[in-house]
Amino acid sequence: MPLRIPDKLPAIDALKRENIFVMDTSRAHSQDIRPLSIVILNLMPLKITTETDLIRLLSNTPLQMDVTFMKLKSHTPKNTPIEHMMMFYKDFDELKTRKFDGMIITGAPVELMPFEEVNYWDEMATIFDWAKSHVTSTLYICWAAQAGLYYHYGIQKHTLPKKMFGVFRQYVTDPLLPIFRGFDDYFFMPHSRHTEVRRSDIVANKALTLVAESPESGAGIVMARGGREFFITGHLEYSPDTLGNEYKRDMGKRDDVDMPVNYYKDDNPDNPPVVTWRAHANLFFNNWINYYVYQETPYDIDKIE
Template identity: 55%
Template sequence: MPIKIPQQLPAREILEKENIFIMDEDRAKQQDIRPLNILILNLMPEKEKTETQLLRLLGNTPLQVNVNFLRTATHESKNTSRYHLEQFYKTYADVKDRKFDGMIITGAPIEHLNFEDVNYWEELMTIMKWTTTNVTSTLHICWGAQAALYYHYGIGKFPLPQKCSGVFTHKVFDRKEKLLRGFDDLFFAPHSRYTDVSIDDIHRCQQLKLLSASEEAGPFIIGTKDGKQFMITGHLEYSAETLAEEYQRDQSKGLDINIPVNYFPNDNPKEKPINKWRSHAHLLFSNWLNYYVYQETPYEWD
């Protein structure tokens, strides 16, 4: 089944070349089935890249998905054109009276800031509170995961001695967890962040359960026991080349940065990186859409 996106969205051409099943709005209106309505709060600076990464995963399931993009009204993006934002993005004021079957809140490269110092923190808190009543299940990624743990459960982040960047091995802790159905006992996933959260704090919170972690990269997938919230501290949505682009960007800024761990063949940045996590990325998003969105959301929101 397809993912439904605006006809002129730049990601459309990329996805069509990758044979991802997409559908424009006109064709979708002719179908009688009810699509899942997914809202993506895109906090990443290069929004078009993140759109493509997430749509690639949402578009590879047996479900028709209707995607809306959300931006913050209290922060002006410097890396995405105003035209793109006005054409494809809504603000909280546009959606606050609606219900959504699922929502994704992305990361943002602002880990060096305290949450309260982020210029859109008040707005983000309003949105996160709204998700508890207006969204069936919300998926939080990287900094978005840390923000959710802090806002909803009072679990803070702490700085790492150096950036956690690379592709790490993770263990599955709960074989019965539907989100991880079909996962290997050990699987790879990329991380890219300067901060982390405490496993002990997660274990102490009765509403949360740790579903997967890495000995090197720490807690990875955290979920609430009711399945309404999932926090993923890494980036399963990343393309094969994303960590390389970030590494080159940091180098050009003169930052003292290490080569991403277990990423470049032979640890040689001149060699093309290999994607080791693609299948688990598709599986996680498919499981989330099926078991925690499609199976749980009402056909008609009251």
């Protein structure tokens, strides 16, 4: 797709090697089209990896999009060069007067902390409030999903007895929703988390709709405000080797590390992973962009409310 991303972003070369079409800003300026404006608040430690994962999925529609990366003023990442952050990211203060067609808020490695004890919680709360009136539709992923459900709807998170780690089958509760157009009866989604939100709390809240769930991993995707908010407890955006890299990183460093479930061929970590989620991940993001962003956002972006 004609995805407009900043010139020289590392993801460009990586995705071109995968034969995925991306358009840098210089080329895109020659097209007379009102592009969709997408902002990504990237809270993950390995920001370049997450950028690549998300752009890979956003690159699967024929619509032109401008992608902006947001960072927090109250938090300095430790695992990404400061030069990269200065070149490609903008503080919320620089973006708060703008409106966006779509927003993605990623997970963060702070899930075992109470929300209010996260050192950037106040800024996150401000961004959550801002998104309700400045963004047509927002995807909240993993920790951001739990944080958003807690902040907006009072849904508590709960610590799991052991890490939910692997690839789990998800069942769609309403196959007629546009977000699941073209889906099969079930799909797979990677999970990597130590906490959960409980099904009973979600279905008891009339403002929320549980749209995908798993008998193993629990609540999978929650929708609110008619699709203006989606809360995804897993990681559809993960590349094939992400769970494996996490497993190898944590082995020997933690005493609660199990091999990811339903991930390696024959459950043998010496074998490559079996990728079962990529097709539905692309379809989910494509449906989100088409039906909940493009079809709903006003042509005059300033009329978003």
